[in-house]
Amino acid sequence: MSQFEVPIKEIEIKNHPNADNLEIGLVGKFQTVVPIGKYETGDLVAFIPVDSIVPEWVLENLGLVGKLDGSNRDRVKVRCFRGVVTEGLVYPVEWNPVETENGDVGNYSIQLQDERHVFGGQYAGPKDSPRIRPTGKDVKDLLGIAKYEPTVPSHMGGEVFNARGHTVTYDVENFKKYPDALKEGEPVVITEKLHGSFCEIGVVPREQSNDDAGRFIVTSKGRASKGQALQLNDANENSIYVRAAREHGIMDKLSDIAGYFYVLGEVYGNRVQDLGYGEENNEIGFRAFDIFIGDPQTGHFVNDFVLESLLDSLDIPRVPVLYRGPFSEDILEKHTNGAETLTGQDVHIREGVVVRPQVERHQRSLGRVQLKSVSDDYLTRKGGTEYN
Numbered sequence: 266m267s268q269f270e271v272p273i274k275e276i277e278i279k280n281h282p283n284a285d286n287l288e289i290g291l292v293g294k295f296q297t298v299v300p301i302g303k304y305e306t307g308d309l310v311a312f313i314p315v316d317s318i319v320p321e322w323v324l325e326n327l328g329l330v331g332k333l334d335g336s337n338r339d340r341v342k343v344r345c346f347r348g349v350v351t352e353g354l355v356y357p358v359e360w361n362p363v364e365t366e367n368g369d370v371g372n373y374s375i376q377l378q379d380e381r382h383v384f385g386g387q388y389a390g391p392k393d394s395p396r397i398r399p400t401g402k403d404v405k406d407l408l409g410i411a412k413y414e415p416t417v418p419s420h421m422g423g424e425v426f427n428a429r430g431h432t433v434t435y436d437v438e439n440f441k442k443y444p445d446a447l448k449e450g451e452p453v454v455i456t457e458k459l460h461g462s463f464c465e466i467g468v469v470p471r472e473q474s475n476d477d478a479g480r481f482i483v484t485s486k487g488r489a490s491k492g493q494a495l496q497l498n499d500a501n502e503n504s505i506y507v508r509a510a511r512e513h514g515i516m517d518k519l520s521d522i523a524g525y526f527y528v529l530g531e532v533y534g535n536r537v538q539d540l541g542y543g544e545e546n547n548e549i550g551f552r553a554f555d556i557f558i559g560d561p562q563t564g565h566f567v568n569d570f571v572l573e574s575l576l577d578s579l580d581i582p583r584v585p586v587l588y589r590g591p592f593s594e595d596i597l598e599k600h601t602n603g604a605e606t607l608t609g610q611d612v613h614i615r616e617g618v619v620v621r622p623q624v625e626r627h628q629r630s631l632g633r634v635q636l637k638s639v640s641d642d643y644l645t646r647k648g649g650t651e652y653n
Contacts, residue, residue, distance in 0.1 A: 269412040271311050271405040273358055278306045283347035290355055294441030298351040310355035311375065311404050315644075316413040316651070317341040322378045323356065323408055340413050343644035350641050352441075356408065358399075373399055375407065382407055415652055420536065421462060421485065423504040426477035429492030431469050432484055433527050433557045433564075437619055440597065440636040447592050447634065452623045454569045455588040455600050456554060458637055459607060460540040460616040461533030462652060464506050464551065465489050466515045468526050480520075482527070483510045505532050509551040518579045525564060528581060529555040539650045542605060543612045552584040552607070554619065566633065569623040587618060601638040614642045 277291040281298065290299045292312045304310065313319060319339050324330045334342040344351050362371040373384040384399045405411070440446075447453065463486035474480050477496045483506050484494040501507050509532040510516050519526060530553035535541030537549060544550055556567050556575055567575065569589075576583050585606045588596065600618050604611035617639035626634050643649075 269314075269405070270403040271313050271317070271356075271408060271410050273309055273399050273402045273404060274312050275400060276304050276306065276308050276310045276355060278304055281347065281349060283349070287346060287349075289349055292353070292355065294444050295352045296350060297353050297355055298346040298349055299355060304355070304357070309358035309360060309373065309400070311358055311408065313341055313354040313356060313408075313410060315341050315343055315353055317353075317405075318411045318413050319354070320378075320409040323410070326376060327354065327356065329354070335413070343641075345645050350645060352644070375404060377407060378409075415650070417652055420503055420505055421652055423495045423501040423507070424498065425484075425488060425493040426475070426496050427492065428478075428482055428484070428494035431467075431473065431482055431525075431561060432489040432492055432494060433465060433467070433529065433561045434490050435463065435465070435486060435529060435555075437635055437637045438631060440620070440638045443628075443631050443636060444594075446628055446631050446636060447620065447622070449593060450591040452590065453588075453592040453620050454586060454623050455597065455618050455620045456583075457585040457587055457606055457615060458617045458619050458639070459531040459533050459542070459552060459584055459605075460538045460643070461531040461550075462486075462505065462537055463489075464509050464530055464532040466506075466510045466519070466528050466530075467557075468516075468519045468522055470524055481510070481516055483507055483516075505534075505537060505549055508532075508549055512549070513551045513581075515551070515581065518581060525559050525561070527557040527561075528553050528579075529557065530581075531584065538652060539646075539648055540605070540613050540616065543608045543610065550607075551582075553581050554584045566625055568625050569621075589623065592620070597638050602640045602642060614646065615640050616643045 274292045279289040281287040281289050286301050287298050288301045290297045290304060319341060321330060331338045334340045341354055358373060358375045360371060360373055374381045465484045467482040468480045471480060478494060482494045485506055495501050495504055495507055515528060530551055532549050532551050533542050534544035534549040536547055553576055556572050558564050558567060587600045597620055603615050605613055605615045617637055619637050621635035628634050
């Protein structure tokens with residue numbers, strides 16, 4: 266599950282090619298633009314990601330009051346400074362060493378609104394030893410930073426019922442956050458990431474039927490994470506999720522399946538998000554990108570070749586597959602940018618891609634190995650919407 270966090274990381278400083286008073290700061294694979302001379306390579310920073318809401322006192326300390334986006338000028342968005350994309354902000358974390366005969370001892374601290382917070386776990390060791398640092402520690406609560414949540418339009422709303430235990434929770438982490446999760450040369454599949462809204466359509470065993478939706482589960486990403494599903498009633502007939510399930514015949518195609526079975530996909534159109542893929546007026550499309558089989562607590566996602574076969578047998582279209590073959594970062598970057606391929610007419614930019622192993626696997630720090638890579642053109646577009 267994707268987690269919103271403000272982690273402490275080391276920063277690497279590089280020259281800005283187009284500005285004398287700015288430098289580029291790399292925090293892992295994420296890139297930001299910082300004032301020249303403020304940081305040195307190896308310094309610790311708290312990385313504040315895109316779509317953070319930052320309190321005014323933090324902005325004051327960074328000299329950024331009134332300079333961010335959103336109605337309150339406090340939302341972090343992707344920007345481009347002198348031709349360099351910046352994907353977040355950094356906030357300094359101090360290391361306070363005291364040199365002794367046996368090496369440096371000291372502590373780490375971060376300036377809060379009213380006082381300085383000192384981290385435990387002091388470093389003490391030989392001078393040539395790597396310093397023990399609190400990298401990875403999440404400080405969003407210390408800094409009072411929250412995730413931006415957009416107001417959801419009415420056609421994405423609806424009356425819900427308690428479906429706890431019957432919904433599949435789903436999210437995809439950014440490749441830049443877990444750059445080592447995929448192995449060089451590992452067989453992967455890369456699919457286009459459509460800019461729509463996550464739609465989960467499934468069936469449960471007959472004995473689990475209810476008066477709200479029968480055997481069916483129709484829900485969005487946010488509702489699924491809360492164990493909620495949409496009622497199949499007259500009030501919800503204009504919901505894009507219910508419309509996708511009915512108009513594209515997904516419920517009919519799943520009705521004969523006996524046990525738990527979930528099709529996960531994207532509903533899209535010009536009234537869903539700002540990129541509409543050529544859909545006109547109130548039309549919506551649906552493309553699947555995953556299938557989950559079994560009880561949501563004990564079941565599993567299927568391998569790539571099984572997914573392809575099941576969707577073909579159910580006559581449910583899949584999101585565009587852009588590549589199958591050995592993984593490399595160059596191949597991932599090559600497919601991340603460009604025009605959308607869904608329509609075959611290049612009607613607008615591509616959001617990005619999702620990459621995962623052809624054979625499902627998990628990793629302790631990440632969970633399911635599946636990552637997204639997002640296009641710079643998508644991130645820096647004007648007037649974009651990000652409804653879940």
